[in-house]
Amino acid sequence: MTFSEENYLKTIYHLTTASDSEVSxxxxxxxxxxxxxxxxxxxxxxxxxxxxxxxxxxGVSLTSAGKSxxxxxxxxxxxxxxxxxxxxxxxxxxxxxxxxxxxxxxSEQLINKLDDFLDNPTEDxxxxxxxxxxxxxxxxxxxxxxxxxxxxxxxxxGVKDTSSEFLKYLDKQEIALGSKIEFLSRESFDLSLRIRxxxxxxxxxxxxxxxxxxxxx
Amino acid sequence: MTFSEENYLKTIYHLTTASDSEVSxxxxxxxxxxxxxxxxxxxxxxxxxxxxxxxxxxGVSLTSAGKSxxxxxxxxxxxxxxxxxxxxxxxxxxxxxxxxxxxxxxSEQLINKLDDFLDNPTEDxxxxxxxxxxxxxxxxxxxxxxxxxxxxxxxxxGVKDTSSEFLKYLDKQEIALGSKIEFLSRESFDLSLRIRxxxxxxxxxxxxxxxxxxxxx
DNA sequence: ATTAATTTTTAGACAAAACTAAAAATTATA
DNA sequence: TATAATTTTTAGTTTTGTCTAAAAATTAAT
Numbered sequence: 001m002t003f004s005e006e007n008y009l010k011t012i013y014h015l016t017t018a019s020d021s022e023v024s025x026x027x028x029x030x031x032x033x034x035x036x037x038x039x040x041x042x043x044x045x046x047x048x049x050x051x052x053x054x055x056x057x058x059g060v061s062l063t064s065a066g067k068s069x070x071x072x073x074x075x076x077x078x079x080x081x082x083x084x085x086x087x088x089x090x091x092x093x094x095x096x097x098x099x100x101x102x103x104x105x106x107s108e109q110l111i112n113k114l115d116d117f118l119d120n121p122t123e124d125x126x127x128x129x130x131x132x133x134x135x136x137x138x139x140x141x142x143x144x145x146x147x148x149x150x151x152x153x154x155x156x157x158g159v160k161d162t163s164s165e166f167l168k169y170l171d172k173q174e175i176a177l178g179s180k181i182e183f184l185s186r187e188s189f190d191l192s193l194r195i196r197x198x199x200x201x202x203x204x205x206x207x208x209x210x211x212x213x214x215x216x217x
Numbered sequence: 218m219t220f221s222e223e224n225y226l227k228t229i230y231h232l233t234t235a236s237d238s239e240v241s242x243x244x245x246x247x248x249x250x251x252x253x254x255x256x257x258x259x260x261x262x263x264x265x266x267x268x269x270x271x272x273x274x275x276g277v278s279l280t281s282a283g284k285s286x287x288x289x290x291x292x293x294x295x296x297x298x299x300x301x302x303x304x305x306x307x308x309x310x311x312x313x314x315x316x317x318x319x320x321x322x323x324s325e326q327l328i329n330k331l332d333d334f335l336d337n338p339t340e341d342x343x344x345x346x347x348x349x350x351x352x353x354x355x356x357x358x359x360x361x362x363x364x365x366x367x368x369x370x371x372x373x374x375g376v377k378d379t380s381s382e383f384l385k386y387l388d389k390q391e392i393a394l395g396s397k398i399e400f401l402s403r404e405s406f407d408l409s410l411r412i413r414x415x416x417x418x419x420x421x422x423x424x425x426x427x428x429x430x431x432x433x434x
Numbered sequence: 435a436t437t438a439a440t441t442t443t444t445a446g447a448c449a450a451a452a453c454t455a456a457a458a459a460t461t462a463t464a
Numbered sequence: 465t466a467t468a469a470t471t472t473t474t475a476g477t478t479t480t481g482t483c484t485a486a487a488a489a490t491t492a493a494t
Contacts (some may be wrong), residue, residue, distance in 0.1 A: 002481085004482095009453060024442085034483095037442085037482085038483070040444085041482080056442080056489085057489060068448080088327070088330040089333060091325075102322060106318065107314075107315050107318075109311075110301075113307070117304060117305055131365075141414075219451090242471075243470090243472080251452075252453065252454085253473085254472085254473070255451070255453070256472090257472065257473055259451080259452095262450090277467085381462055436493100436494090440489100440490080440491070443486100443488080443493070445481080445484100445487090447484085448481105448482080448484105449480100450480085450484085452477100452479080452481095454474100455476090456474085456476090459490080460470080461474100464466090464471070
C-alpha cells in the first residue's frame with residue numbers, strides 16, 4: 001500500500017465516521033486539498049483492491065478490509081502522537097505533521113512494541129481514541145461543552161478542532177485534558193459562556209465551547 | 218528532497234567514505250539493486266541540485282551540501298536504531314529495515330529531541346558512529362579482530378557486516394558489543410582463530426574475524 | 435418538466451523514478 | 465594500436481499520482 005492510498009483511506013474513514021454515511025468525491029477532494037478528478041482516479045484503484053465500495057456518482061464507503069486498514073493507520077498516527085508528547089516532550093499543537101509522516105511506517109511489530117512502551121494508551125493527546133491491535137475502539141461518552149446547561153461540571157476529555165491555533169489558545173487559557181470545567185452561565189446576546197477552569201473564572205465564545213469535549217462529573 | 222534522492226545520497230556517502238574516492242555508476246547500481254541507467258538519471262538530477270559532483274563517465278562524489286545532507290540521513294538512521302534497540306527492545310539484527318523507513322521522516326526538531334531522549338549516543342547498536350547535530354563524527358580507533366596478533370586482547374566495538382545472518386551468528390556465540398575478546402591462536406591451515414570471549418573459548422573462521430571490530434585494551 | 439447549476443467522470447498531459455535496448459565512451463587485451 | 469570487453473549514457477517506455485479541460489450525470493431552480 002502506498003502513502004497516497006493510505007491517506008485516501010484515512011480521509012474516507014474520518015469523513016464516513018463523522019457523517020455516518022457515504023462520502024462524496026468532492027468532500028474527499030476538499031479535505032485532501034486535491035482535485036476531484038484525482039479522487040476519482042484513486043477511488044477506482046481502491047475499489048479494484050476491494051478497499052472501498054464505489055459506484056460512479058454514488059459516493060464511497062469503506063469495505064471491512066478498507067476500514068481495518070484505515071483503523072491501523074489511525075492507530076499508528078495516534079500512538080506516535082502519544083510518543084511525541086509523552087516521551088519527546090512535544091506540545092499537543094506540534095505533533096500532527098510529524099505523526100502524518102510516522103503513520104506510514106510499515107512494521108506491525110514496531111507499532112505493537114511502541115504501544116507497549118507507551119503502556120497501551122487508549123487516547124491520544126487530543127483525547128481521540130486509539131484503536132487496539134485488533135482495531136477495537138473504546139469510545140468514551142463525552143459531549144461538547146457548548147451543550148451543557150448552567151451549573152453542570154465536567155472534565156475536559158478532548159478537542160474537536162485539533163488545529164495548532166485552537167490548541168495554542170487553550171494552552172494560553174490553561175485548559176488542558178483533565179481540567180475541571182464548571183459551566184457558570186450563558187450570555188444570551190452572543191452565546192458566550194462564563195466558566196471556571198480549575199480555580200480560575202473566564203469567558204469563552206460559543207465557538208470555543210463547541211470545540212471542547214467534556215465528560216460530565 | 219524525495220526518499221529516492223535521499224537513498225542515493227546515503228549510498229554515495231557510504232561508498233565514498235569506504236573507498237575514499239569517487240564512486241562509479243555501476244557501484245551505486247549494484248549497492249542499490251537497481252540499473253545503471255536509473256543511476257545516471259538520478260546523478261543528473263542530484264548534480265542539477267548541486268548535491269553531487271558529476272561529470273559523464275567520470276564517477277561521482279558528494280559536494281559539501283550533499284555530504285551534510287547525507288550525514289543527516291545517517292544520523293537519523295542510527296539514532297532510530299538506538300531507539301529501537303534501547304527503548305523498544307528490538308534485537309540488533311531486526312532494526313535495519315525499520316530504520317530505513319524512519320530515516321526519511323522530516324523534522325529537525327524531532328531528531329534533536331530524539332537525540333536528547335536517548336542521551337546523545339555516539340554509536341548505534343552495531344558500533345557505527347552517530348553524527349551530531351552539526352554533522353561531526355567522533356571516530357573511535359578500532360581494528361578488525363582478524364588483524365590482531367596472538368595474545369592481544371580487545372573489546373568488541375562494532376561489526377563490519379550488519380546483515381541479520383551475521384548478527385544472529387554473533388548472538389548464538391554470545392558475542393556482543395562490549396564483549397572482551399582474547400586472541401589465543403591462529404590455525405595456519407584455514408586461518409581460523411581460537412579466541413576467548415569473556416570466559417568461554419571458541420573457534421571462529423577468518424571470515425567472522427574480519428567482520429568484527431575490536432578496540433585494543 | 436425543462437433548463438440551469440453543480441458534481442463527477444473521462445480524456446489527455448505531465449513529472450518522478452524506474453525499466454529495456456541500443457549507442458557511445460572508456461578500459462582492457464592481444 | 466587496433467580490437468574486444470566493459471561501463472556508462474541516451475532514447476524511448478512504463479507506472480503512479482497528479483493536473484486541466486471537456487463531457488456526462490445528477491441535483492436544483494424556475
